[in-house]
Structure formats: structure tokens, C-alpha cells
Amino acid sequence: MEKIKCAVPESIKRMVGESSDDDLASTSSTLLHCLLNLPQFQRMIDDLADPNNGLCGKNKDGALELKQKGNRSYLTADYNSALASYSQALRLAPMDALDMEKNLVATLYLNRASLFHKIGFLTESVRDCKRALQISPTYAKAWYRRGKVNADLGNYKDAVNDLDNAKSFELSLDGKRQIETELNIIIDRQKHTSRTWVGENENCSGHFDELQQSKLSRVTTPDKGRGMASQCDIPQASLVHKEEPYALIILKSCRETHCHYCLNQLPADPVPCTACTIPLYCSEHCQLPAGGEAFSNFQDKFGTEGSHSRSHEEHIAEVNAMAIVRIKSSDVHDPPDQSRKHNSIGDALTSSVEQVAVGQAIYKAASLFNHSCLPNIHAYFLSRSLFIRTTEYVSTGCPLELSYGPQVGQLDCKDRLKYLEDKYSFQCQCHGCSQLNLSDLVLSAFCCVNPNCAGIVLKSPISNGEIHKFKNFPRAPAEQNLDTHLQEAIVSKDISGTTLLDASRALGILRSTLHAYNKSIAEAEDNLAQALCFVRDLQSAREHCKASIKILETLYDPDHIVIGYELVKLASIQLSLDDPAAVDSINHLGVIFERYFGPHVDSIVPYLRCLKSVAFQ
Template identity: 45%
Template sequence: METLKSAVPDALKQEISNSTPSQLPSTCSSLLHFFHKLPQFHQMIKDLTDPSVALCCKDRNAALENKLKGNECFSNGEYSNALLFYSKALRFAPVDMGDMEINLVALLYVNRASTLQKMGLLLECLRDCSRALRVSPRYAKGWFRRGKANISLGKFEDAIRDLNISLMLEISSSGKRQIEAELKIALDKFKRIGIPGKKTNQNQSEVPDEPDQVKLQCLLTTTKGRGMFCVDDVSEASLVHKEDPYAAVILKKCRETHCHFCFNELPADAISCVSCSIPLYCSDWCQKQAGAPKFDRSSNSFSDLEGLADDLKNYMSDVVLAGASTLDTGHIAEHRHECQGFHWPLILPSEVVLAGRILVKVIEQNRHASADSNLVGFLLVILLSQIQVNSMAVVRMQAPKVKGPIYEPGNALTSNLEQVKVGQAVYVAGSFFNHSCQPNIHTYFLSRTLHIQATEYVLAGSELELSYGPQVGQWDCKDRQRLLEDRYSFTCQCTGCSELNVSDLVINAYRCTKLNCLGVILDRTVTTCEKQKLKLLIDAPTVYSKQVEKLKDDNIAEVACHVFESDYKLEPQHCLVCDSYRDLESSCAAISQTENCCKRLQDAIASNEVPTNILRDAVKYTDLLRTIFHPYNKIIAEVEDNLAQAFCLVGELQAAIDHCKASIQILEKLYGANHIAIGNELIKLVSLQILVGDTAASGSISRITAILSRYYGSHADEIYPYLRHLKGRQDAD
């Protein structure tokens, strides 16, 4: 790729660099024309797409090598390592290896099933047995292992069928005796219980039906282009919109840990494509939806078995062909055009892959139209220029995995919960929702499906806005606007950026030198930003009058009462309540003394071991910070949060609770009492309250439930699995 880039003439590079949007057609054509004449370009395309040399080709030797390593680990009782090696072998194993008596893929699935059973993962074991039989329906050991898994699951009727089929297919005497012994166990247990095990639907969701979605209207706005508006009033916590992506791609960092289709975490029995070695899927369903080739075995594979009852033949057919039909969801089979060639998501940037997948979908939907290469190239450039703005990051909530009751000390949750980006996708309707630093809707993802929830009551005809980046309370106004301009090329004019608010005044503010004064002192850059807001308001007297009344309700008078005075001029380093002066240069010098101490505390927390001297110094320097920063400054909230974690680690739980509460009180000033950030912090608090037997835990759990339901509706428990444990504890009390 670098060789190709270096081959582009400087004059053409300069032409492309200086081109305007209107010149894109000509510059794109020039670049395409140059590459078409370049032999290296055509050779690179061949190298990347030839199945015999592509990065994703199968490798028999690699599969056999990993199988042997898995066998060794299994023999030594190292089941976790055996699972890893068998899974890796499955990625490389060709589906048809003709020189083996038993199909290698089927053998590996059975080996992995045996490992999963040893680890107590019985459902995963059962699924792998079924996958082995789809590859090799006459594989006696596959039916035998499936029968044993069904016995462990209490599904004795299925186990008896599995073992009878295995007995019919087994040719060795020792193997038959082993099967007969297991069959006797299954028959005895079935007779005692008298009923078959209940069959479960793996795809059935426990989440209740969602409410009807809100009627939306796409309208042109004067400042932000098209936007989405609600036709009727929208209640708080209503599902506003739900949509599957037009195109999606997993991020490179998540290729080994998350499903390449639904983006959920990979289970122990993850599966790979049968034709190439790169993608991984969490289920057969996701594999089919992605368009990966699937095993295709018909009932003719076993219909000629003599002595096998018809009901067992039908049962074999059900097992082997289970879920064989491909579901028509209307999306592009993303992996199909990459399979057995070069796997583009492995190398190319996510935006480029998304652009390519969109083009493929457009071409597939318009097969009758001829595809002009110059037009396709031009469209690709246009797509690349738009995708960064219009695509969405698919995120997952990173939460701890709880083992055992939450009231055990090792399960106290005091670390930060955060959203982790796992994929990138384009949503057609979703791209029309505009940004606001004070959004009235919230986005979340189940699998790859976008859900948008109203977080407050919205009047009919109002615009529904989400946040593209930091919201009010996360960063101050100048930093938010700089990020939005750099990343999305627009200057934010939302209410959070055009009107005064408590958060932007206090988030990075210094405290007044007078002991009992809560007034804020701003530095020069923040003062300049707030002056611009005031100028916009003063230039619109009606708006200014309404804003003054609103600001009184928002308690701005508590920290900056001078802003209500029409003739007052904001000045840096002066208190906005009593006008006292603070030398910020000396204050910043004092703050620098605390940086190393805070870093040592964070490192100690990360190592789960906090020495007494580090904690003592951290408390000392925190007291110093409180004399410099405003009480509502976000840095103080972060320091309080770190102290809560540290005190929890050393076993001083009441001190941890006190610091956690102090952090929450500051964040309530920055975000409001019902923001999702408060819900995340309350989860930490309630974990500590449960540990000390604090009766206030029940009230905290109720408040968490209300906040998370506001943002995630009926899916709150699914997004936050930890919440289920908290509710279980509340019910037990």
C-alpha cells in the first residue's frame, strides 16, 4: 500500500489536496486513471484477492498442529488451554479433508465438546456436538457425545435417541459396550422421571415486548440541515426509534473477542467460517446472517441406514438440518464477498470497509444497472467523506462479571463502568438525528440493532437530538466545541453551547478565596467562551429575559450571581459572586505538587494493592485541592471517586462510602439528578452499602432502576447484568 502511495506523482497529490467539493469528480477520475495504468496496482489487487495466497485461507498443517496441542492440554487437565487450541484448529481446518477416515472439523468439534463438558459448559457442549453432526452425520462419536451432554442436561428422551443412533453407527465392540452403558443410564433415569426434559428455545428473549415506536418526521432546519422531529408528544423513557444497520463492520481490536456479525462477546463455543479463517461468530445464526458458507448435508446422508427406525431417521434429520434455512433480513451478506479472498476488515480502516459494503449493497440492489468504474470510484470518495459524520460507533457497556453473591467483598463494584466501542455502522434513519450537548434522546445497541430512547418529556413538533460526543457536564463548552469542529466540521449552537449553565461554569472552576463563598473563579479561556454566550443572549433581549428566569431556577446565582447583572463584565480570576481576586498562576503551581501523588494512587488502585503511605499522601493532597478548586469542579469528583476505590481496597468501607457519596453530589451538580452518569456511580455506592449492611441500599437500588429504565427501558437488565444481582438482593431483603 505504501509503495502505491509513493508512486502517485507529486502534481497529482497536490491537485487532490487542493481540490474543492465541486472538483471531486475530476480529481477522482484522475487518480483512478493513474492507478488503472499502473501494473503494481493490478498486481496488488491480485495478491490480495487470490484465494491461494490470501491471508484468510485455510491451513491443514496449522489445524493439525493446534489439534495436537489441544490433545496434550486435555490429557493434562488444562481444559481452558485445550479449548483455545481446539478453537484455533477449527479456524484453520478445511471442511473436507479427504485423506482422513473421520472429517477433521467434526472431530475437532467433538474434542471441543468434550472439553466444554469437562468445564461444566453443557449447553455449549451440546451445540458443538450438533455442529459436528452437521459436518459428518454418520459420526458415531458425535452422537455418543451428544447423548452424554443430554443426560447431563436432564433431556433423557433425546439422550436415548442419540445413543441408539450412535450404537447403530458404531462398528467396534468396545465402542458399542461403552454406548450401551450410557444408554442404560439414560433409560433408568428416564423411567424414574417419566417425562422428557423440557426443550428450550435458545433464541427466545426474556425481555418483554417493546412499546410502539414514536411517529417521526424528517424536516429541514435553518442551521443544521435535516433533522428528526416528533409528530406527537413523547413521554420520558419511550422507545423513539429502532433500526438495523445499512452496513456495519467490527473494529480491529475486537476481532478476537466479539462476534463479527452481532458484535456481542464471543462465547466459549465460538465458530468460524467453514471456508476461511478470519471471522468468528457467536452462533450458527450470526454465521448465516453474515453470509458465511454453511454446511449443507441432506437427509440422504443417512436415509439408507438399515435397521434404523423411521422416527430416529426423522430425529437425525432434525438435528443435522436444524436452522439450515437462511433468514431474509434485508441486509447485505457482508462476509460473502470477502470469503476465500482478502478479508478487508482485517487491514483497511473501518470507514473504507463501510464504504465498500455500502457500494456492494447498492450494486446488489441494482443488478440491472451497469456499473461504471469511474462512477463507482467517485461514489467511494463521497462515501468516505460522509461516513465519519454519518456513521455511529456501536458500543457495549463494560461491566464486571459477578461471581457469587454481590455482598461478598470481592464483588464490590467500585471501578468505573464505561462504554467500549466494538463496531461501526451506518443507519439510514439514525443518521438524520442531529447533535446537542444537552440531548433529549439516548442511543444504545442490542446486537447490532440501534435503539433510541427519550430521556425526557418532549413536546410535539420538537427536534429529537442525541449527543455525538461529550455532553454538558463531561467537558466544558470550549473543549466540546473544539472536538465537534475537528471531528464533524460544524460549530455547535445547541442550548448547552449558546446558553449559560451551571455545568460549564463550575466544571473547571477555581474556588473563591473567601471561606464561605461558593462563587466560581474562571480562567481566561473559559471566561472568553462564557462572554460569547452572554453577548448572544444580550443581543436578543426577549431570549435574555427568559434565560435570566431559567438561570435562577438552575441555581446559577449560587455560584455566579453577577451574570444576571446586564452591565457586569466577566473577568478572569475574579469571583462571580463577591468579586474577590485569585492568583491562578500560583494556584496552578500548587496543583502541580499533587499530580505525582494522584498518579501513584491510580497506579496502586490498578494493581489492587494500596500502600498506607500512598493513601495517606492522597488524602493530604486532596485536602489541598479542595482549597484551590471549586467544590463542584469535576477534578474533585474524580479524586473522591479514586479515594472511594482505594479505601474499599484497604477494607475501610465506611470511608469508601463517604467519598463515593461526595463524588455523586458533585456529579449531580454537573449532570442533574437523573442522568445516566449518576446511575453508574450509584451502582458503586450500593455495592458498598450492601457490604456494610446499610439499609439505605434498597433506596439506592430503586433509584438506579429508575435512572437506567429512563435510558434503556425494558432492556436495562440486559445492558447492565449487574442490575439483576442488585434487584435479587433487594428482593431477598
């Protein structure tokens, strides 16, 4: 790639560097024409597309090797390894490859279906049988396997139909007799048991509330240029914008864990791309609009509906890429529910949630919303769709502004301005940076040398009395190292009594040195609370978690989403202790998350529903 960049003429580099948004179409065309005539670029494309050795190429021998590895793991009951081998083999296997006169891809799907059946993932097993049959409709073993799984699911009518097909496609007499025996057993069970329908768990986006987009208008302001404003009064938590991406790319770190189309977390039975080895999809519903047919015989059944094709003349002006994020729970694979005892919630240990970036996307209309360090709208994502919702009451004519990065409470004004200028090349003039905010003063401040004074001592300049104080505080770097050591211990889940004592001592020094609402104290309280959960000292963990929240409520709004994330942690600890206050924490959580996500809260933060089910059972 570096060689290709060096081969681009300086005149084109200069033209691109000096171009404006209006020149995007012409500069892109010139650059593309240049690349297409570069031998280095052509060689790179050839290498990537090589069906045998390329990065995107299929490899029958590699797929067969992984299949055998999966079979060996299956026989030794190492089911996790077997699943990984079969799934990797599906990525490498060419669609037309044969294995013992059977389609290799269909066989791999059938092997994975058998594994899912073995470990009790029945719905996943049915899906993989279906995929095998879509490739090889006369595959008797696939019909037989799906019939057995449908019988275990109670879908007797489907099971009978599957076994009838298996019998008709089975060539051996012994095989037909075995299927006949199974068929009679299922018919007998059908007579005595009512049929249970089990549907496939496909993606759903939930219901949408009324969109207020028609009540917005594009405006121009002297200090920020173009922007969006309200044409009428808009209540808090109203949906004001929804948009599909113009372009989207998954982050490299998420290629193995998230769907390459919707960016949701991949299920246990991901669907590989049929053309190359890189993309993975959560279902055929994502594979098809991503640009490829699932299998060759799909062409008559499915078109390319959902495709976002554009005319080549169309271009984007005045846009920035947005990070697509997901809210992740620390125990997302094992959330609490009504069948679990309260103290088992503590096994999740603080059950914290955080935002994790999974992709980058361009949303053409959403780029019209300006930045504010005190935003009145909030952006979130369902699948690849962007939603923007008001977080407070917005009056007529008021600009609708979201946060491009740090907000008031997260960084002080000086650091916010530097971040925004470095990343977006503008000097922020929002009301959050134009007025005095308490959080900008206390965020990184020190306390007064007089223990009875609640005054704020800023980092620079420092009074003569404070200079003397810092001369007698040589352990400051060591305390920072102790906090880093504690975070490392939390990640490794190897927390000793010495580590906790050192962390408690460091917190005491921070409290005696920094201002009571300094964010470093909140972070130290939070880390210590999480560490104490791991050693089951939940009472102490609860108090440190409350102390952290108290500081954050001063730095932010008490109903800010940051407080919601911390309340998830506090509520899980309180439930573990059978603390009645957990109900209040969870109710407060609901208020905060509904403010930011409206009726989508259960889809965005499913852990909240789990907490409610335990608290109110």
C-alpha cells in the same frame, strides 16, 4: 497500504477531497475502477486470499499442531489452554481436511465438546457435538458424546436417540457392546426420572415497546439544516426510532472477544468462519446472515435470509458513522445473585459499569438527528440494532436531538465547541451552548481565596488575589501525578497504605484549591473510593463515592445516565455493608436506566437485575 495510497493519481485524490455527499456514488465508482487496475492492489488481494500463506487463509498443518497442543493441555488438566488451542485450531482448519480418516473440523469440535463436558459446560458440549455431526453425520463418537451429555442434562429421550445412532454407526463389536451398556443404563434412569428439557441459549432481543417513528417528521432549520422533529407530544422514555445498520465493522481490538456480526461478547464456544481465519461468531444464527454458510451441507437447509444486500447504484447521503457501544461491568463474569452473601459483592469491588466501543456502523435514517449538548433523545444498541429513545417529554414541533460527543457537564462550552468543530466541522449553536450553564462555570473553576466565599474563579483571566494563591501552590503537578499513580495502582490491584495516604493528601489540596463542584474533585473522589474498596475500607469508600455523586449531580441532571453509572458503584458498596440505603440507590438506578433504555434495561444493564435480586431477597 501506504504504497497503494501513493499510487492513486492526484487527480482522483483531489476529486474525492472536493466531492460532496451527492457525488458519493460516482467518486466511489471512479476510485474502485482505479484500484482494480493497480498491480499493488491486486497483489495485496492475492496475498490476503492465499489459502496457504495468506492472512485469511486456512492451514491444515497449523490446525493439527494446535490440536496436539490442546490434547497435551487436556491431559495435564490445563483446560483453559486446551480450550484456547482447540478454538484457534478451528479457525485454521480447512473444511475438507482429514485427520486419521476423520474430518478435522468435526474432530476439533468433538474434542472441544469433550472438554466442555469435563468442566461441566454441558449446553456448550451439546452444541459442539451438533456442529461435529452437521459436518460428519455418521461420526459415531459424536453421537455417543452427545448422548452422554444429554443424559447428564436429563434429556433422556434425546440421549437414547443419540446412543441408538452411535450404535448403528459404530463399526467395532466392542464399541457396540459399550454403547449398548450405556443405553440400558440411560433407559433405566429414564424410567425413574422425569425428563428435563434444556434449551439452547441463543441470542434474543427481548420485547419491543411501541415505536413512535410515524410521529416524526424531517425538518429544515436555518442554523442546523436538516433535522428531525416531533409531530405530536411524546412522553419521556418513548421509543422513537429503530434501525438496522447499512454497513458495520467491528473494531480491531474486539475481533477476538466479540461476535463479528452482532458485536455481542463471544461465548466459550465461538463459531469460526469456514472461509477464512478472521471472523468469529457467537452462533450459527449470526454466521449465516454475515454472508457464509456454516457448513457445506447447510446449503439445502438455509438460504441467505437476513442478508442486507443492496443494489450497487444505491448510495448513502448525509451520514456519519456511529460508534456501537456495550455497557461493561467490572465483574461481568461473576455478578452477584441471590446465592451469594452480601459481603461477597464487595469482592467485585465497586462493580462499576462503563460504555465500551466495539464497532462502527452507518445508520442511514439515524443520521438525520441533529446534535445538542443538552440532548432530549438517547441512542443505544441491542446486538447490531440501533434504538433511539426520548429522555424527557418532547412537545409537538420540538427538534429531536442527540449528543454526538461531549454534553453539558462533561466539558465546558469552549472545549465542547472545539471538539465538535475539529471532529464534525460545525460550530454548535444548541441551547446548551447558547445559554449560561452552571456546569460550564464550575467544571474547571477554582475557589475564592476567601474561605467564606462560594464564588467561582475561572481559569482565565485570574484575579490578582488568585495569582498570589497559585504562586503558593507549587505542588499542583505533583498532585496530578499522584492521581495518575492511584489509577495505575487500581488497574494493577496493588494498592499500598502509602498510595492511599498520598491520594488523600492530594484530594485535600484539590478541595482547598478548586471550586467545590470542579470535576477534577469528583474524579479524585471516585478513584479514591475504588482504591479503598480494594483494601476493604468500605465505609470510607461509601463516603467518597457519595461525594463524587454529589458533584456530578450538580454538573449534570440528577437523573442523567452518568449518575446511574456512579450509583451502580455506590449500591454495590452499600450492599456489601448491609446499608439499608442500598434500596434507595437501586430504586433510583431503575428510574434512570428505564428513562434511557425503557423495557430493554435488563438486556442493556443485566447487572441492575443482579443488584435487585440481592437487595430485595
